[in-house]
Amino acid sequence: MAAIETPTGVLLGRFEPGSPEWEQARGGLVVTATEIAAVMSLSPWQSRFSLWHKKAGLPTPPFEVTPAVEWGNRLEVAVAQKWMEEHQDTEDVEPAGTWRHSDRPWQIATPDQIFMPLTGWMIAPGQLPQLLEVKTSPFGDGWGPDGSDEIPVHYRCQIQWQLDTLGLKTCHVALLVSGHDYREYRIEYDQADAELMRKAAREFLDDVAAGIRPPIDSSDATHQTIRRQPEGREDVDVEIPGPLRDRYFTALDGSKAATAELLGAKSQVLDAIGNGRRAVCLGETVATRTVRDGKTHSLQPAKNRSTT
Template sequence: MTAFNPPTGVLLGTYTPGTPEWEKARAGLCITATEIAAVLGLSPWASPFSLWHKKAGLPTPPFESNPAVEWGNRLEEAVAQKWLDEHEGYGLESTGTWRHRDREWQRATPDRIAFTGRGTVTELLEVKTSPFGDEWGPAGSDELPIYYRCQVQWQLDTLGLDLCHVALLVSGHDYREYVIEYDADDAKVMRDAAQEFLDTVRRGERPPIDGADATYQTIRVQPDGLEDVDVEIPLEDAARYEIAQQQHKATGDELTAAKGILLDHIGTGKRAVVGERRVAYRTVRDGKTYSLSPYTSKDVHA
C-alpha cells in the first residue's frame, strides 16, 4: 500500500462496513463524515434527534439496506475504475477510518485516496451512484447535494487535505466528475456545530422533535412493552395532533389534484418550469409516468 501520512489524520484501522469493529470505530461521542449533515439538519436520512439518540446510546431504528444501497456498493469499484481510466498518472487505493490528530472526536472514512506516480497523496476520491441527477450540477463543477458537500468537507478537514474528486454514476450510464476544494470557513462552521451537538449529548439535552421521518422512527423504538394505562397529555399537544390529522387529509387531496394538473401540463415533457425556475420533474418507467417530484432547492434554474 502507498505510504499515506495526511497532515492531520491518524489512522484508526481498516474495517469492513457493518462489522462490530467498524461500528465501534464510529460509536460513542464522535462525529463522522456521514453524520455531520445530520448535525446541521441537512441529511435526508437522519435528523439531529435521531443522531442524538445514537450518540447517547439510546435505541435507534436498525439500518435497513435497499436496492439503491446494494447497487451503490456493487458499482463502487467500477465507478472508481472509470475515474482512474480518465486520469492518467494517478493511482487509487482504499483506505480506512481516520480521526483528526488533535480532535479525537472528528472521524472520516474516505472511499479512496488518489496518488500520483511518485506515491504522493494529496487528494481524495468519493464515489457516488444515484438514480437521478437533478440535484447534481453539471460535470466539472463543484455543485453537489448539500449533504454530500458536508461529507466531503469533513473528510478534507479531518485529514488536512485540500482537494477531493467526486465520481458520480447516474441511472447506470450517465458518468460525471466533480472537484471540491477545501473551504476553511465551512469547515469551522461544521466543527463548531459538531462540538455543540456533542456537548448537548453530554448534558443530556435532547433536540426538539421535528417533522423528519428519522425522528418519528426513533421515537417509535423508545418504549419497551405495552401497559394498558391512560397517559395525560397537554391539551395543546392533543389539539396539534388532531388538527394535523384533519389538515393531512385535506392537504393530501389538494396535493393529488395539484400534481395531476402539473402532469397534464407537462405531457411527454420532463420538467415543469416557471420562467427560469424549475418546479418539478417527471420520471418515466416503461413509457409511463412513474413519479412527479419537486425540486428541493428554490434556486435551481434551467
C-alpha cells in the same frame, strides 16, 4: 498496502463496512463524516434527534439496505475505475480506510479513495494527497454540471469533514446519474465551514454526554426514532397540554385537505406529461414520470424547485 501519510489524519485501519471492527472504529462519542450533516440538520437520512439517540445508546431505526443503496455500492467500483481511467496523473489510488484527527479523536472520517497526484509523472515535493468520493444518483437532483463544484449540501458537509480530519485540501467526486450520465466535481477545503462544523459537533457530543436531548423536529427520522423508544404498553391515560392537542388536530385536518389537493395536482401533471418522461417549466424540471411494465408507476418531484 502502505498507508499514505496525511498532515493531521491517523489511520485506524481498513475495515469491511459493517464489520465489528468497522463499527468499533466509528462507535462511541465521535462524529463521522456521514453523520456531520445530521449534526448540522442537513441530512436527508438522519436528524439531529435520531443521531443523538444513536450516540446515547438508545433505540434507533435499523439501517435499511434499499435497492438504491445496494446498487450504489455495487457500482462504486466501476465508477471509481472510470475516474482512474480519466486521470492517469495519479499515483497509488487506494481505499482510504478509517481515520481520526490527530488532536481531535472524536473526529472520524472514512473517505472512499486516497491518492497522490503527479506532476510530470512525479510526486512534487510537499505535495498533499487528495481524496476521491464516488456517488450515484437516480436523477441528479442537487448536482450541478460536470466540472463544477455544485453538489448536494449534505455531501459537501461530508467532504469538508473528511478534508478537515485528514488535513487535506482537495477532494474529487465521481458521479454516475441514471446509470449512464458520468460527471466529475472538484471540492476544495473551506476552513470557515470546517470550523463551523467542528464547533457544532463538539457541542452536539457535549449535549449527548450531558443527556440534553435535541428538540423534536418534523423529519421522518425523528418520528421513526420516537416510535422505537417505548417498550410494551400500559393501560393508562397520559394527560397532554391543550396546545399540543390543538396542533395535532389542526395538522390532521390540514393533511386531509393537502392530500386531496396534491392528488389532484399530480393527476393534472401526469395528464399533461402523457407518455413523456419529465414535466418542465421554463427549462426547469418539475417532476419525472417513472414507468413499470409500460404503465405509470410514480411521479417523482424535482428536489430543487421554484414557483413564480
